[in-house]
Amino acid sequence: RPKRALDCPFCPGNEDLTPPEIMRIGSSRSWQIRVVPNRFPILGDGEQYTEDGLYKSRSGKGFHDIVIETPIHDQHITEFSADEMNLVIDIYQTLMSKRNKTPGVRYTLIFKNYGRRAGASLKHSHSQVIAMPILPRRVREEIDSSRRYYQRHKSCIFCRIIAEEIKRKERIVVDNDHFIGFVPYAARIPFEVWIIPKRHRGYFTAITTEERHALARILLSVLRRTRIVLEDPPFNFFIHTGPSHLDVNRYYHYHLVIMPVTSILGGFELGSGFYVNQSSAEVDARMLREVG
Amino acid sequence: RPKRALDCPFCPGNEDLTPPEIMRIGSSRSWQIRVVPNRFPILGDGEQYTEDGLYKSRSGKGFHDIVIETPIHDQHITEFSADEMNLVIDIYQTLMSKRNKTPGVRYTLIFKNYGRRAGASLKHSHSQVIAMPILPRRVREEIDSSRRYYQRHKSCIFCRIIAEEIKRKERIVVDNDHFIGFVPYAARIPFEVWIIPKRHRGYFTAITTEERHALARILLSVLRRTRIVLEDPPFNFFIHTGPSHLDVNRYYHYHLVIMPVTSILGGFELGSGFYVNQSSAEVDARMLREVG
Numbered sequence: 001r002p003k004r005a006l007d008c009p010f011c012p013g014n015e016d017l018t019p020p021e022i023m024r025i026g027s028s029r030s031w032q033i034r035v036v037p038n039r040f041p042i043l044g045d046g047e048q049y050t051e052d053g054l055y056k057s058r059s060g061k062g063f064h065d066i067v068i069e070t071p072i073h074d075q076h077i078t079e080f081s082a083d084e085m086n087l088v089i090d091i092y093q094t095l096m097s098k099r100n101k102t103p104g105v106r107y108t109l110i111f112k113n114y115g116r117r118a119g120a121s122l123k124h125s126h127s128q129v130i131a132m133p134i135l136p137r138r139v140r141e142e143i144d145s146s147r148r149y150y151q152r153h154k155s156c157i158f159c160r161i162i163a164e165e166i167k168r169k170e171r172i173v174v175d176n177d178h179f180i181g182f183v184p185y186a187a188r189i190p191f192e193v194w195i196i197p198k199r200h201r202g203y204f205t206a207i208t209t210e211e212r213h214a215l216a217r218i219l220l221s222v223l224r225r226t227r228i229v230l231e232d233p234p235f236n237f238f239i240h241t242g243p244s245h246l247d248v249n250r251y252y253h254y255h256l257v258i259m260p261v262t263s264i265l266g267g268f269e270l271g272s273g274f275y276v277n278q279s280s281a282e283v284d285a286r287m288l289r290e291v292g
Numbered sequence: 293r294p295k296r297a298l299d300c301p302f303c304p305g306n307e308d309l310t311p312p313e314i315m316r317i318g319s320s321r322s323w324q325i326r327v328v329p330n331r332f333p334i335l336g337d338g339e340q341y342t343e344d345g346l347y348k349s350r351s352g353k354g355f356h357d358i359v360i361e362t363p364i365h366d367q368h369i370t371e372f373s374a375d376e377m378n379l380v381i382d383i384y385q386t387l388m389s390k391r392n393k394t395p396g397v398r399y400t401l402i403f404k405n406y407g408r409r410a411g412a413s414l415k416h417s418h419s420q421v422i423a424m425p426i427l428p429r430r431v432r433e434e435i436d437s438s439r440r441y442y443q444r445h446k447s448c449i450f451c452r453i454i455a456e457e458i459k460r461k462e463r464i465v466v467d468n469d470h471f472i473g474f475v476p477y478a479a480r481i482p483f484e485v486w487i488i489p490k491r492h493r494g495y496f497t498a499i500t501t502e503e504r505h506a507l508a509r510i511l512l513s514v515l516r517r518t519r520i521v522l523e524d525p526p527f528n529f530f531i532h533t534g535p536s537h538l539d540v541n542r543y544y545h546y547h548l549v550i551m552p553v554t555s556i557l558g559g560f561e562l563g564s565g566f567y568v569n570q571s572s573a574e575v576d577a578r579m580l581r582e583v584g
Contacts, residue, residue: 042560042568054456055477111559119558128559136564164346185347238563259562266411267403267420268334270551271530272428276334 001074009039010068010124022065023095025087031071032084033091035129038064043132047104063099063131067091070125076232077114077125078224085216092129092239093212097205099131100244107135107243115234117261135243142240143248150251158253162198171281173288174221178214181222183281183288190262190279191230191288193222196255204241204254219256225288226260234261293366301331302360302416314357315387317379323363324376325383327421330356335424339396355391355423359383362417368524369406369417370516377508384421384531385504389497391423392536399427399535407526409553427535434532435540442543450545454490463573465580466513470506473514475573475580482554482571483522483580485514488547496533496546511548517580518552526553 009017012031023035043062050057069077069088080088092110099108112127113120135143149157165171165182173181173193181195195218197211207215226235241254262279269275301309304323315327335354342349361369361380372380384402391400404419405412427435441449457463457474465473465485473487487510489503499507518527533546554571561567 052477053460054452057478109560109563111563113558117556119556119560130560132564136566138563138565141565160346168345185344186349236559236562238559240563257563264409264411265557266405267528267530268401268411268422270528271401271403271430271532271549272424273430273433274428 003072003074005073005124008073008122008124010034010066010122010126011073012071018066023091025091033070033087034068035091035095036066036068038066038128043130058133061104061133063102063105063129065095065099065129065131067095067127067129068124069127073124075125076227077112078220078227080220082213082217082220085220086213088127089207089212089216089219092127093205093207095129096241099129100205102131104133105131106133106245107131107139109136109238111236111238113234113236115261118234118236120234139240139243143242143246143252146251147248156200156251156253158196158251158255159200162196162253166198171285173225173285174218174292176214176218178211179218181218183285185281187277187279187281187284188275189259189277191226191233191260191284193226193258193288194255195219195222195258196253200249201254202242202249202252203244204239205244215256221292222258222288225291226258228291229287230260230262235259236261295364295366297365297416300365300414300416302326302358302414302418303365304363310358315383317383325362325379326360327383327387328358328360330358330420335422350425353396353425355394355397355421357387357391357421357423359387359419359421360416361419365416367417368519369404370512370519372512374505374508374512377512378505380419381499381504381508381511384419385497385499387421388533391421392497394423396425397423398425398537399423399431401428401530403528403530405526405528407553410526410528412526431532431535435534435538435544438543439540448492448543448545450488450543450547451492454488454545458490463577465517465577466510466584468506468510470503471510473510475577477573479569479571479573479576480567481551481569483518483552483576485518485550485580486547487511487514487550488545492541493546494534494541494544495536496531497536507548513584514550514580517583518550520583521579522552522554527551528553 004011018036021034021036024031026032041064043060043064046059047061048059096108099105108131110129146157171182179195179197181193184194237258239256242248242252296303310328313326313328316323318324333356335352335356338351339353340351388400391397400423402421438449463474471487471489473485476486529550531548534540534544
């Protein structure tokens with residue numbers, strides 16, 4: 001297993017293959033984590049607005065950064081120590097806070113693709129941070145729905161879900177003082193797992209040091225269990241959080257969603273927007289729980 | 293190339309491997325098309341409603357049928373004659389009309405998966421018809437949006453798109469008297485193609501004989517072009533139409549959407565609900581146009 005790869009732009013010694021560094025943990029010769037702009041960003045400097053007949057378009061102004069999570073070429077994220085994972089989450093928080101302060105940024109999405117079938121083109125462990133000028137559709141839907149729930153019931157839907165799951169136990173994979181990791185009721189795909197703060201927390205950027213360590217531990221635990229049960233599957237994860245320009249503190253919890261690549265979207269899913277999940281959340285959760 | 297496969301449940305001679313036939317074109321010994329219930333339906337007879345703590349669930353009541361489009365095991369859909377394709381569309385129309393009349397059915401979704409990576413588990417050419425008790429989320433979004441457009445502009449958004457595309461020509465792949473096939477502006481994935489009636493038509497079930505023949509021809513033409521340009525890609529198609537319990541005739545056009553499997557959804561798409569399409573609709577359309 002190669003610790004370094006000659007042609008990998010994320011390996012030590014190849015720092016000149018990436019654009020200039022934005023952040024770093026460690027010294028420039030012996031770094032632990034680097035943040036660099038993506039060489040092929042999906043968002044850039046442009047702020048052009050065009051009306052082309054019926055259609056209106058806006059060029060994507062924003063940032064597309066890469067978090068190189070480890071100097072070791074072949075280190076799987078589940079092989080990170082809790083301290084190493086804590087540093088990655090620390091970088092997420094710092095970078096998201098920085099990007100959120102940039103004028104024009106409406107939302108910063110942090111996500112990871114692992115494995116080719118999950119969209120990763122490079123093997124060296126990394127995640128991506130995209131700061132964009134509009135609120136993503138999925139986040140807007142969650143915020144709108146939870147706001148409506150709050151208006152009707154005078155309570156936070158996420159707090160209620162957490163209480164329900166803790167009472168029922170059967171969909172919980174693992175929990176600690178600050179977070180639960182569970183397979184959601186009506187999960188979209190087999191082995192989908194949500195990691196969510198137990199206490200009412202709208203914004204990932206407001207995470208405390210203690211919470212950050214707890215998140216690192218539970219994320220490692222869920223990813224390790226998933227790796228064992230599904231035999232090193234490709235997977236994606238992403239963080240959904242309150243956007244800095246809205247006050248969602250009363251009715252929203254930030255959360256991290258892990259989606260292993262366990263199914264193929266067919267014409268039914270594409271045409272309807274519904275997901276067929278042949279698995280049972282309770283059985284999936286038990287399998288993940290029992291390999292602990 | 294095998295015309296028949298011994299273990300294929302859709303091949304002539306193996307009719308006893310499927311549940312009893314619902315419809316047929318041709319004699320029972322020498323059929324052209326058969327419609328049978330799916331042996332593994334995603335919807336069934338149940339109509340149970342449960343409240344499980346916080347969560348409410350309804351078991352799926354509906355129908356899940358298979359259209360076996362040809363008796364020939366290895367016939368690719370692009371090898372159908374225009375008359376054969378016309379019969380398939382005829383069956384779609386008849387079956388959708390039948391299912392729409394069943395009490396409790398709110399929407400009938402017709403779709404095809406071709407190739408394993410598009411979700412097809414059997415090679416023998418077939419499509420699927422799912423009649424369900426709720427309006428699919430994607431269809432509801434289209435209807436809501438086009439209704440709002442109509443209220444604001446007093447015109448049908450689909451009619452305006454068609455006029456715009458015909459004027460511009462550059463995104464059109466092929467057209468005939470009744471339909472245009474085009475790569476939509478801001479297509480979600482490379483080589484996505486919409487086939488849409490030129491004249492104002494809300495409901496697929498109201499298609500005339502002449503229109504049906506025209507749809508068969510344009511669908512074959514688009515699929516053949518896609519097969520050549522993308523070298524026999526896996527693909528999905530589905531039909532979006534007005535639901536029979538709503539009157540959408542003023543502001544909606546039924547349409548058929550073809551989505552070849554040309555990209556992988558990663559954490560960005562899953563987390564945001566936005567699609568990154570690195571291709572250009574105009575270039576995709578020209579490539580499909582030029583192989584004609």
